Amino acid sequence: MITFYPGPSKVYPQIETYLRDAYQSGILSVNHRSEPFMQMLAGTIKILKSKLAIPEDYEVYFVSSATECWEIIAQSFMISGFHVYNGAFGEKWMEYTRKLRTGVSGRYFDCNELPATDFAKELSANEIICITHNETSNGTVIPDAFFKELRLKTGNLIAVDATSSMAGVALPWTDGDIWYASVQKCFGLPPGMGVMVVSPAAISQAKEMGEAAHYNSFLFIRDNFLKQQTPYTPNSLGIYLLGRVLEQVPSIAEVSEEIKQRAKDLYSFFENVGFAPLIENDAVRSDTVLAIKAEGQRLSTIKSAAKSAGIVLGNGYGSWKENTFRVANFPAITSADVTALTTFFHSATVV
Structure with missing residues (x-):
């Protein structure tokens, strides 16, 4: 997984x-x-x-x-x-x-x-x-x-x-x-x-x-x-x-640059496949934890399908438990992991 x-x-x-x-x-x-x-x-x-x-x-x-x-x-x-x-x-x-x-x-x-x-x-x-x-x-x-x-x-x-x-x-x-x-x-x-x-x-x-x-x-x-x-x-x-x-690990300057660019790419990707970020103001969006909107049956289908594909998504939390899922963008997560994630979300069954 x-x-x-x-x-x-x-x-x-x-x-x-x-x-x-x-x-x-x-x-x-x-x-x-x-x-x-x-x-x-x-x-x-x-x-x-x-x-x-x-x-x-x-x-x-x-x-x-x-x-x-x-x-x-x-x-x-x-x-x-x-x-x-x-x-x-x-x-x-x-x-x-x-x-x-x-x-x-x-x-x-x-x-x-x-x-x-x-x-x-x-x-x-x-x-x-x-x-x-x-x-x-x-x-x-x-x-x-x-x-x-x-x-x-x-x-x-x-x-x-x-x-x-x-x-x-x-x-x-x-x-x-x-x-x-x-x-x-x-x-x-x-x-x-x-x-x-x-x-x-x-x-x-x-x-x-x-x-x-x-x-x-x-x-x-x-x-x-x-x-x-x-x-x-x-x-x-x-x-x-x-x-x-x-x-x-590299210096924090190098790690930070990579994480910020990957966050930018991920936010853009999710919007391109029909998922809006919870946070509309990109100036205050986290680079390390992405909260993505999805509700009701769509949210349930996404999490279930992801698990079947060998991918664990974060649940929504607190007030946003029922209308978001979260995606960690931490340094231990690799480019190959991200490719697996984006490939999954390109699937017609979840979009």
């Missing part, structure tokens, strides 16, 4: 070899305070920062998932928060933050529009701005220019959910302070690990708050990572596989 499900999605085929290598190397059985583990952790962080062009003074941490990052941000960085969202995952993040912090507010914006940045002048200095870079539920993206404008208008910390875009497209790192993602999307890895990228300003705020009451308190995590260790027994396999995958 060829999977275009937007996470967990296709893993790089080299993972099969890397799994065997991990087993044979013995790294899966070493203590996470031992020298071999410390070298592996440091090496993976170094190549991650290099391949994704992460600023030198930003720090990288590995946790269990992007969802855990919601908790870490609320506990360790936030006094209050302001969430800007247009879809299910941005809204879920806000709802979870409200379970941990009082004074959390939000603003919904239409998925065919950009949010205005006028809210920035209304915020207190303590409010962290929380925004989803790439909304997986509806296939939207926040362009780099928005983050640049927002950064110019406020000194507040900016936390960004980049779960379905990190490692797929170049990110404007310095226009955000806490970026996070999970590895089962653009990283092309099995699920089970999250990546946090944190600015010096965010680290300073965490130090000022001094929160250290939880096993995953940021300062506790950081104290260990500074020693090239982890506070709790980590996903050693995930860290190993991430390092190996990053060795093989």
Whole structure:
């Protein structure tokens, strides 16, 4: 089966070899305070920062998932928060933050529009701005220019959910302070690990708050990572596989260019065979997750026929569950996979 499900999605085929290598190397059985583990952790962080062009003074941490990052941000960085969202995952993040912090507010914006940045002048200095870079539920993206404008208008910390875009497209790192993602999307890895990228300003705020009451308190995590260790027994396999995958992939500039061009081609293709994108405004269409409109019997027929042809499409999500399907455009997906997809959609039985 060829999977275009937007996470967990296709893993790089080299993972099969890397799994065997991990087993044979013995790294899966070493203590996470031992020298071999410390070298592996440091090496993976170094190549991650290099391949994704992460600023030198930003720090990288590995946790269990992007969802855990919601908790870490609320506990360790936030006094209050302001969430800007247009879809299910941005809204879920806000709802979870409200379970941990009082004074959390939000603003919904239409998925065919950009949010205005006028809210920035209304915020207190303590409010962290929380925004989803790439909304997986509806296939939207926040362009780099928005983050640049927002950064110019406020000194507040900016936390960004980049779960379905990190490692797929170049990110404007310095226009955000806490970026996070999970590895089962653009990283092309099995699920089970999250990546946090944190600015010096965010680290300073965490130090000022001094929160250290939880096993995953940021300062506790950081104290260990500074020693090239982890506070709790980590996903050693995930860290190993991430390092190996990053060795093989091109720089993010090259990957991003390929992903963006392929997204452009796919949107054009779907429109040419009679399928409209959910997002009408191409300025806010995601390059990594395409949401395509199809309703009723047509939607059911498409998904069933695709499965019979050995292709897994993503279901619609949230408000768009019954009128869309989603197509992942992640780096592990090959040109041959895309050819199989387009060949299928040329079939008279689905168009």
